[in-house]
Amino acid sequence: MKEFKALATERYSVRKFDTRPVEQEKVDILLEVARLAPTAHNYQPQRLLVLNTEESLNKLKGCTNGHFNAPLAIIVCYDNTVSWKREYDDEDLGV
Numbered sequence: 001m002k003e004f005k006a007l008a009t010e011r012y013s014v015r016k017f018d019t020r021p022v023e024q025e026k027v028d029i030l031l032e033v034a035r036l037a038p039t040a041h042n043y044q045p046q047r048l049l050v051l052n053t054e055e056s057l058n059k060l061k062g063c064t065n066g067h068f069n070a071p072l073a074i075i076v077c078y079d080n081t082v083s084w085k086r087e088y089d090d091e092d093l094g095v
Contacts (some may be wrong), residue, residue: 015087017070021052034076040093045083051076 083094
């Protein structure tokens with residue numbers, strides 16, 4: 001519990017990013033860890049969109065003010081045709 005309290009106390013929101021591109025090795029590791037994350041019934045419906053080109057980042061800037069000029073963005077979403085639906089109420093657990 002102390003570790004969580006320290007994490008919660010020390011957290012901060014980044015609103016200014018370095019302009020250097022993120023190394024592909026780091027992106028690959030992050031994507032691999034995300035792939036290993038648990039999902040309902042292990043259906044793995046999550047989809048991660050990596051935006052790291054000028055064109056894709058400019059499209060993101062057109063959609064949100066929350067881009068903070070980051071050199072890379074990962075959009076997390078899921079495929080609702082793949083996600084598990086709970087049988088008794090059809091709740092979509094891709095969320």
